[in-house]
Amino acid sequence: MRYMTAGESHGPQLTTIIDGIPAGLRISEDSINADLARRQSGYGRGGRQKIERDHVRIVSGVRFGRTIGSPITLVVENRDWQNWTDRMAAFGDAPSDLKREVTPRPGHADLVGALKTDSDDCRNILERASARETAARVAAAGIAREFLADLGVSIFSYVLSIGSATFDDPDPFVRAHEFAPADIELSETRCPDPAATEAMKAEIDRARKQGESLGGTFRLVAKGLVPGLGGYATADERLTGRIGAALFSVPAIKGVEFGLGFEAARRMGSQVHDPIQLVRGRGFTRASNNAGGLEGGMSTGLPLVVTCAMKPIPTLMNPLQTVNLDTLEPESAWRERSDVCAVPAAAVVGEAELAFALADAYLEKFGHDNMADIRASIDAYQRRLRTVSR
Numbered sequence: 001m002r003y004m005t006a007g008e009s010h011g012p013q014l015t016t017i018i019d020g021i022p023a024g025l026r027i028s029e030d031s032i033n034a035d036l037a038r039r040q041s042g043y044g045r046g047g048r049q050k051i052e053r054d055h056v057r058i059v060s061g062v063r064f065g066r067t068i069g070s071p072i073t074l075v076v077e078n079r080d081w082q083n084w085t086d087r088m089a090a091f092g093d094a095p096s097d098l099k100r101e102v103t104p105r106p107g108h109a110d111l112v113g114a115l116k117t118d119s120d121d122c123r124n125i126l127e128r129a130s131a132r133e134t135a136a137r138v139a140a141a142g143i144a145r146e147f148l149a150d151l152g153v154s155i156f157s158y159v160l161s162i163g164s165a166t167f168d169d170p171d172p173f174v175r176a177h178e179f180a181p182a183d184i185e186l187s188e189t190r191c192p193d194p195a196a197t198e199a200m201k202a203e204i205d206r207a208r209k210q211g212e213s214l215g216g217t218f219r220l221v222a223k224g225l226v227p228g229l230g231g232y233a234t235a236d237e238r239l240t241g242r243i244g245a246a247l248f249s250v251p252a253i254k255g256v257e258f259g260l261g262f263e264a265a266r267r268m269g270s271q272v273h274d275p276i277q278l279v280r281g282r283g284f285t286r287a288s289n290n291a292g293g294l295e296g297g298m299s300t301g302l303p304l305v306v307t308c309a310m311k312p313i314p315t316l317m318n319p320l321q322t323v324n325l326d327t328l329e330p331e332s333a334w335r336e337r338s339d340v341c342a343v344p345a346a347a348v349v350g351e352a353e354l355a356f357a358l359a360d361a362y363l364e365k366f367g368h369d370n371m372a373d374i375r376a377s378i379d380a381y382q383r384r385l386r387t388v389s390r
């Protein structure tokens with residue numbers, strides 16, 4: 001399953017084409033729109049989300065609510081385009097009063113992008129580097145999520161920290177999957193703990209007052225996976241690398257840990273590895289899940305638990321120093337409407353990337369023509385695994 005997005009942040013629309021979707025998969029626009037709304041929400045978001053009402057339009061590959069096996073095209077319109085028709089016009093001359101953006105923001109793609117593309121206007125870069133593009137990914141991942149849901153796999157996320165405000169996750173690798181979705185979604189920071197939510201909001205308020213921005217960490221959980229997705233034999237089969245690459249493709253993600261992650265490097269082997277057990281009629285399982293659901297580059301069948309770190313957003317209302325690309329003199333970096341914190345939204349984007357990586361691994365293992373054959377293939381696989389423990 002491959003996807004490609006196109007579209008600028010203030011252009012008319014975001015478009016995604018996804019290829020490799022089996023025929024016969026039921027698709028719900030409502031579920032995709034619910035995910036788009038989750039991506040727009042969260043304490044600390046800026047003015048843009050008051051303008052947009054992200055809504056998906058599917059223009060190919062789906063007929064009477066089911067996939068037909070051809071590429072699917074999804075469109076999310078930018079309502080803000082109405083305010084940018086002259087500055088973002090595809091043709092004609094630039095407006096005479098156009099203000100080029102020549103004071104690149106440290107931490108954003110502005111400077112390196114302008115150097116790389118030989119541009120005298122950082123807007124050409126930031127329009128595409130903007131995290132607005134992640135709306136297209138979340139919309140497209142709705143298809144991957146429907147596919148996984150059909151096979152009994154669910155994915156969710158929650159925020160662990162924003163700045164120094166932290167949720168002390170009681171038993172992250174075994175019990176993480178027991179949070180009620182409502183406890184996460186009703187929190188303004190998408191954190192299941194009310195006290196931590198309030199501490200995170202206070203941290204965001206403080207940052208806003210200081211003209212600052214904030215990053216944080218979030219955890220992703222996928223449950224209901226079969227063991228054996230991915231592979232151990234070649235580098236590109238390993239699911240660890242595939243999920244890691246997918247998550248690092250999300251703007252501002254600076255760290256990804258599986259299960260215990262860096263903590264595993266501080267412990268003795270017996271305090272890290274998960275003892276193997278055989279449960280009659282169910283097959284193999286583990287006494288713990290420190291590996292976070294991956295061993296040898298393959299899913300173990302236990303919940304997949306991944307933690308991501310997001311850096312603070314680069315647009316600062318109290319900006320850092322930069323260099324003006326016209327005058328080559330020091331100046332304050334460009335300021336434009338932005339978010340103070342987008343960690344709750346980034347977690348939803350993380351879910352999307354995880355869904356693509358897992359859906360791709362399922363298709364690779366069980367075929368990709370149609371849902372009936374895929375389900376039959378999974379049933380046969382699970383029957384064989386159960387036979388071991390009869």
Ligand code: EPS
Nearest residue numbers: 046048129130131132313314337338339
């Ligand atoms: C975003 C839309 C953007 C930003 C944000 C994410 O809209 P605008 O630039 O019109 O305010 O709010 O992007 C960034 C913070 C960034 O650095 O790129 C969105 O829809 O998620």
